[in-house]
Amino acid sequence: MPPKFDPNEIKVVYLRCTGGEVGATSALAPKIGPLGLSPKKVGDDIAKATGDWKGLRITIQLTIQNRQAQIQVVPSASALVIKALKEPPRDRKKQKNIKHTGSITFDEVLSIARQMRHRSLARELSGTVKEILGTAQSIGCNIDGKHPHSVIEEINDGRVECPAE
16 A cells, blocks of 8 residues: 655656647656646646747656646756747747757857856856857857857957856
8 A cells, every 4th residue: 555645745856848738648647647646737737837938848847745736947058049049939740850040149148057057067157158158059059140169269268258157
């Protein structure tokens, strides 16, 4: 027999899903079914909470207490960079392997780096900025019209100044 249900116990579940879409409840069921939640209801709540991340793969943090789920979006660096490009939402079933050829400003890179700072392993903000620039390079976008790696070299040479925090 399973142990008695504790209403004050907090469980945290991380999921990857596509923003703005109701994911397959068959993927949710093994994770949240044993916790006493309805996968269909949680799927609808996730779709509501991720509406402004439409079409992007993002990580979701479900905090479950007393059979109630709070949904929090934990965006990755690539999702933040793609969102900063302000591309129209795409249909992931029809368009595959698209190139993100836009350009974002260095100020947007700094704001993304500040958002990702707590998850970064870098000692200083300039290291986090370089992580974001590496992500931008792998996505294929430019920074102020320049290639991201040239911006990284400018930071290393001291031509581009990064704030302390």
